[in-house]
Amino acid sequence: MDSIITYLTTYNQYLLNIIFKLLIFISKHIPLKQLTFDDSNSPQYQKFKVDKLPKIIKFEKVDYKLLLAYYNYKYGKSVTPVRRRNNKSISTKIICPKCGAPHEYIYDNNGGKGQFQCKVCGLTFKEHNFATKPLVFKCPYCGSTLAEQKERKHFIIHKCTNKKCSYYLKNLNKLPKDITQSEKYKYKLHYIYREFNINFFKVNIHTISERATSLNFKKFNPHIMGLVLTYHVNLKLSTRQTAHALKEVHGIDISHTMVSNYALTAAAVIKPFVDTFNYKPSKILSADETYIKVKGIKHYVWIVMDACKKSILGYQVSDTRSVGPCILAMRMAFDKFKNFPQKALKFIADGYSAYPLAKQQFELEDNKFFDLTQVIGLSNDDPVSSEYRWVKQIVERLNRTFKSSYRVTCGYGSEEGALYGFSLWVAYYNFLRPHPYNYWKPLNQLTELENVDNMPAKWQILINLGQQAILHLQETEIS
Known part of the structure; x- marks a missing residue:
């Protein structure tokens, strides 16, 4: 027995010695310079980092006469005009763009090179640039004014x-010590802020399509529409296969174009009901984006779902992977809460930079604060990935x-067709x-569907509920 213990102890020491030598080999011969930089091992990923908000200074016009009176009241003495030296003077046309002080109160700030400073309000301005910006962004770290670098589709x-x-x-x-000057562009070094030129929080996400105004077809039959939706959506048949099945099984002669029209019209009618339904979501949401093809061109579908109850709460279709559609999809999901849970809400997404940027905009524009967690990669290499x-x-x-x-x-034939096609699938x-998850029952059970025993009839009831939702939206807009 003692010999076995002695052998195992010796073997254990041998393994520890091997591990020690391997660690020395790794530290000497395997480059780990990427690991010295925070956030990600990839230098390209640094450019997608979202920095905190800058200091925002709003330009507000004031009256120099009121400022002179206030100064006289507070300090007991008046502000005297600027005393010029060496008989130098400035043009009488120069006035302060902020308070309107005349040239008597304006300093020549840089020796006749075109920069001036107002003695009354302290504004520094240039001779041929009287137009002042309504907002000035300052770096939160050094206080320097941010410079405009690039203009993208939705932001500057x-x-x-x-x-x-x-x-x-x-x-x-x-940065790694051995990096060359030509490689520094790969890393994000300077503070960056993205100013949006579109307010995505004022965009109406519950618009009513023109296709939802009428169900008047030349040969309209509610039962046939229910059959079309059952074959096309439930059984995942294409429009041509659906038309063929209706012909062979039910003896209904219908073209694949009519199948497509039925599906788009039904989607436009049902979508308001799906988007405004009270899902009573949990406080854990998950988001992701996937690609589709529209006329052979790559588009994206943004999805936000309830991680606990599995319902799809928000979705958008876009031709770019920008932050705008991401914000709209998140707005659709957040509108499902009667009382937004704020920091109690956990929002889980991948490592794409659109999500922290959208979170920043929600805090800035909509006063909604939530906990964003990004799960990066395909393996659990960190505690965050392991947990979420x-x-x-x-x-x-x-x-x-x-x-x-x-x-x-x-693929879809149009972006509108892609949106309503996806919304029809969301309804299903x-x-x-x-x-x-729900014991082989639908995620959201409707009382109107409890006693209905066939799928075409269920689709007809969903269309009826969609029409009621449209009437409610129209009444709300009028009131």
């Missing part, structure tokens, strides 16, 4: 160009479920599809 990029900024110097010190991987996998599984229905379409997923 402002950058702090101060080489002595503490944020820049801190990131510069984190299951939430991310739920929405990934949802993407695969949608793609199994999407593949039969061979949330209200008609049996789920093992």
Whole structure:
């Protein structure tokens, strides 16, 4: 017995010695310079980092006469005009663009090179640039005015160009010591702020399509529409396969174009009901984006779902992977809360920069604060991924479920068709599809569907509920 213990102890020491030598080998020969920089091992990923909000200074006009009177009242003496030296003078046309003080109160601030300063309000301005910006953005680290660098589709990029900024110097010190000057562009070093030129919080996300105004077809039959939706959505048949099935099984002669028209019209009618239904969501949401094809061009579907109850709460279709559609999809999901839970809400997404940027806009524009957690990568390499991987996998599984229905379409013909096609699938997923999570019952059980024993009739009832939702939206707009 003693010999076995002695052998195991000796073998254990041998293994520890091997591990020690391997660690020395790794530290000497395997480059780990990317690990010295925070946030991500990839230098390209640094450019997507979202910085905190800048200092925002609003330009407000004042009256110099009121300022002179206030100064006289507070300090007991008046502000005298500027005393010129060496007989120098400035043009009588120069006035302060902020308070309107005349040239008598204006300093020549840089020796005749065109910069002036008002003695009354302290504003510094240039001779040929009287137009002042309504908002001025200052770096929160060094106080320098941000410079406009690039203009994107939905926002303008402002950058702090101060080489002595503490944020820049801190990131510069984190760079690998052996990096060359030509490789520094790969890393995000300067403070950056994105100013949006579109207010996505004033966009109406509950618009009513023109297709929802009428169900008047030349040969309209509610039962045939229910059959079309059952074959096309529930059974994942293409429009041509649906028309063929109706001909062979039911003896109904219908073209694939009419199948498409039925589906788009039904989607436009049902969508308001799906979007405004009271889902009573939990406080854990998961988001992801997946791609589709519209006329052969890549588009994106943004999905926000309830991670606990599995319902789809928000969705958008866009031609770009920008932050605008992301905000709209999140707005659709957040509107499902009667009382927004604020920091109690956990929002799980992947590592894409649109989500922290959208979170920043919600805090700035809509006063909504929530906990955003980004699960990066495919493996649990950190505690965050280990804890929230299951939430991310739920929405990934949802993407695969949608793609199994999407593949039969061979892509959509228009962006509107893609949106309403996806909304029709959302209606099926949330209200008609049996789920093992809910003991093979729909996620959201409607009392109107309890005694209905066939799927075409259920689709007809959903259309009726959609029409009632449209009437309610119209009455709300009028009132």
